[in-house]
Amino acid sequence: MRILTLAVASALMLSTACKQMDDEAVKASALPEVSVPELSEQTMKDVVKELSLDSYEGRxxxxxxxxxxxxxxxxxxxKAGLExxxxxxxxxxxPLVEITAKNVSALSIADKSGKAMSFAYGSEFVVGSYRxxxxxxIDQSEMIxxxxxxxxxxxxxxxxxxLDVKGKTVVIxxxxxxxxxxxxxxxxxxKAMTYYGRWTYKFEEAARQGAAAALIIHDDAPAAYGWNVVNSSWTGTQFLAQSKDAGASQTAANGWIQKDVAKEIFAAAGQDLDKQMAAAKKKGFKAVPLGLTASLSFDNDIARKASKNVVGVLKGAKRPEEYVLYTAHWDHLGRCTAAADGDDICNGAVDNATGTAALVALAEGFKKAGAPDRSVVFLAVTAEESGLLGSKFYAENPVFPLSQTVGGVNMDAFSMAGPAKNLTVIGKGKSQLDDYLNAAAKAEGRTPEMEPTPEKGFYYRSDHFSFAKLGVPMVYFEGGDDLVTGGKEAAKAAAEDYEKxxxxxxGDEYDEAWDWSGVxxxxxxxxxxxRMLAMTDAWPNWNDGDEFRAIRDKSRDGK
Known part of the structure; x- marks a missing residue:
């Protein structure tokens, strides 16, 4: 036991020393000065225009x-020079599963006397299955x-x-x-959303509890988008990660209901929705059986397919076994709820043909500047819109080991509102990558600022999160909310117009009149x-106390 205790103590000392060395390396290492080669605006235009053509059917x-x-x-x-x-x-x-709900019935809500209310698919509720x-x-499932x-x-x-919610429909x-x-x-x-606030978590937890169905009450402000987004995202084909049990451990049905629909349901149950929602914000809240049952049905078209991440690499000149990562998702929604003019292709020009184009333009820039010390990986991932599935798969099955991945940068939907004085950092203060971003912003005469709407949970809504969960420091930022022309008011108006x-x-289509200067x-x-990450020998980490620090420390032990 004495020998084992000494061995454990030595291992702990070595682990602690490695972590301290990583931290001190970042602090002691002067961030390298880098010059920016000419980055091609024409490349950005060409790639975005091509990927958002109707012939790509929304990718x-x-x-x-x-x-x-x-x-x-x-x-x-x-052509950019990658391998x-x-x-x-x-x-x-x-590996993905493609499930398309067909012949969706109305949502029928009945009381104990058999009196029922009926709600229309698409306009009042949406639903799908992960099985x-x-x-x-779902047949007369008790609601709670x-x-x-x-x-x-x-x-x-x-x-x-x-609670025992097995076989029941939970309203969330x-x-x-x-x-x-x-x-x-x-x-x-x-004000800042945690992962507990994301719809993905709520369906995951409902499944762990054994619920038959889960219905989330849509509310514009806390959801961070209108019903139109829910409708277009949930009424077409859904993509899921393949599972060993073919989804049997998931709820049979997951969906959303309009808030006004929820008010009607609660009123039928003799409850006031607003009062119950207020009560649910306090610790010690007790779930409320509604005394109602939910019924609905639909058919599922199912196909198993292998979608693809696209991976290119520029090998490092000095430390090719250390990797810096650039990510962007190439996918969008495909065909979706038609607009008033009958157009049903969600082209995804901004979201995220712009980020995908940036991978190409940056690859050209890196090649033009010459190979950096570390290797740089350019990763275009699939199925972000379906729950970050492509980045999740890569992170769990990495081509390049995560323990040798220094960190990375995620790009998702560039702003077309014009140049900004500042930049919006999603997850500011979480990792030592802030030092790199601060230096880059200073060189460009801009100010990094915390996201103004942390309640919208953007940190959990793009591909950097898949890597962060497994310890890889990732930085994610967007064009700022203080425009050179028009300031904060103009930026807010542009953001609201795009979202609406x-x-x-x-309507997310390529526009010849776009101003590319901000992009x-x-x-x-x-x-x-x-480039700074690829030209230093430092290993930036998550800051002390951050939720992802421990897993990064573990992966770096002995490195």
Missing amino acids: APGSVGEEKTVAYLIDRFK PGNNGSWTQDV ETPKTK FVGHGIVAPEKGWNDYEG MVNDPDFDAADLTGDFGG NRYHAP MADLRLYYRVG
Whole structure:
């Protein structure tokens, strides 16, 4: 035992020393000065225009649009001077399940006397299944309101305490309990959303509890988008990661209901929705059986397919076995809810043909400047719109080991509002990558600022999160909210216009009249941060106390 104790103590000392060395290396290492080569605006225009053509049909995974997208990106990566990133291949297969709900019935809500209300699919509710079954049927399933649907032992919070929801339909609030706080203090980070507030978590927890169905109450502010986004995102084909049990451990049906629909349901149950939602924000909330049953049914078209991540690499000149990562998702929604003019193709020009184009333009820039010390990986991932599935698959099955991945930069939807004085950092203060971004911003005469709407949970809504969960420091920022022309008011108006009229809708199309100056200014920042990471020998980490620090420390032990 004495020998074992000494060995453990020595290992702990070595681990601690390695962590301290990593931290000290970042602090002691002068951040390298980098010059930015000419980055091609024409490349940005060409790639965005091509990927958002109607012939790509909205770039849905598993579609003809995917085939065209992958072929086009491989061609552009080759021309940019990259090498195939996956052991001689340009792609990594990502096994997905494609489920399309057909013949969806109305949602029928009945009381004990048999009196029923009926709600229309699409306009009043949306639904789908995560199970690989040809038909889904929810038949007179008891309904229970479970507040925010959160089980967080570390916070002393359990909305399912004492409940048996097996076979029942749980009704859940979006976001987390202190969403409307004035600051960042509270059990769940105050105004800033935690992962407990994301819809993905709520469906995951409902499945763990054994519920038959889960319905989230849509509310514009805490959801951070309108019903139009829910409608367009949920009424077409859904993509899921393949599972060993074919989804049997998931709820039979997951969906959303309009808030006005929820009010009618609660009124029929003799409950006041607003009062119950207010009560659910307080610790100790007890779930409320509604005394109603839910019924619905639909058929499922099911197909198993391998979608693809596209991987290119520029080998490092001095330390090629250390990797810096650039990520962007190439996919979008495919065909979606039609606009008034009948257009049903969600082209995804801004979201995220712009980020995908940035991969190509940055690859050209890196090649032009010459190979950096570390290798740089350019990763275009699939199925972000379906729950970050492509980045999740890569992170869990990395081509390049995560322990040798220094960190990375994620790019998702460039702003077309024009150049900004500042830049918006999603997750500011989480990692030592802030030092790199601060230096890059200073060189470009811009000011990094914390996101103005942390309650919208953007940190959990793009591909950097897949890597962060497994310890890799990732930086994610956007064009700022203080425009050179028009200031904050103009920036807010542009953001609201995009969210209302184009986000996840057929209106997100290429526009010849776009002002690219802000895009190119942001692209210079992305280049600087990645190039600095690739030219230093430091290993930036998450800051002390951050939720991802421990897993990074573990992966770096002995390195």
